[in-house]
Amino acid sequence: MKVEKKDIDKIAHLARLNIQPEQEQQLLADMNNILDWVDKLSELDTDGVEPLTHITQEVNSLRADKVESTLSTEEGLKNAPEKEGSFFKVPKVLKRSS
Template identity: 45%
Template sequence: MNIDSETVDKIAHLARLELAETEKQEMIGDMNKILDFMAKLNEIDTAGVEPLVYLSKEINVFREDVVKQDITIEEALKNAPKHDDKYIFVAKVIG
């Protein structure tokens, strides 16, 4: 498959992108290089290769949560432009 100007126009429209003519030509070259690389990968015999899902053999390695208060309420309110004794006031964002 070869990428042409019409294909790039269609993809740009779907992605809501506006491409200049020079950008379009660069995009055609880049996309064709990607497809050529994928074609090379398709030539490799992967019959005995198990699919790789994770890059590491570690499974769900989590640290324990430690509840602590790094900053006091007074310290948090110190730099807030608008606040009361407990809360920071912010502009309303939902009507």
Template identity: 50%
Template sequence: MQIDKATLHKIANLARLEITPEEEAPLLQSLENVLSWMEHLNELDTDNVAPLTHISSEINVMREDVVGNHLPREQGLYNAPSQDGTYFRVPKVIE
């Protein structure tokens, strides 16, 4: 597949890229290489291949979420630069 400079600049605009004149030729060649490789993939017979929904067959291996008091409030607030005994005090960010 051939890509012209107008198509390259349209793709660059959509991708919010600025392309210098020196970069045009190598980019055109790279895009043509990628598209020709993709055309080779179209030649493969994928009729009996199930589509993938996930790359890996792994399931969630995270631990169960257990509720508990793991850090007393006083210890959590101990090094806070500003606190009111119950909560961290932070500067107001929304008017």
């Protein structure tokens, strides 16, 4: 697959890029070089190669879920600067448009 000027124009439009005419030829060459490089991957023999699901072999160490005693609502709200019932009261951060 080769990238042509019309492809660059379409990509620039979709990505909302303002590409200067003097940049088009270099961009065209760079994009074609990238696609040529990626096309080389089809030359590799991948028979018997398992697909990757993760880039590394690291595994998350997760803790087991277990019920523990936690703060009660009253304890959690004890030092709150403002509260309303059983909730923290915070300043409004979004304005409602009417």
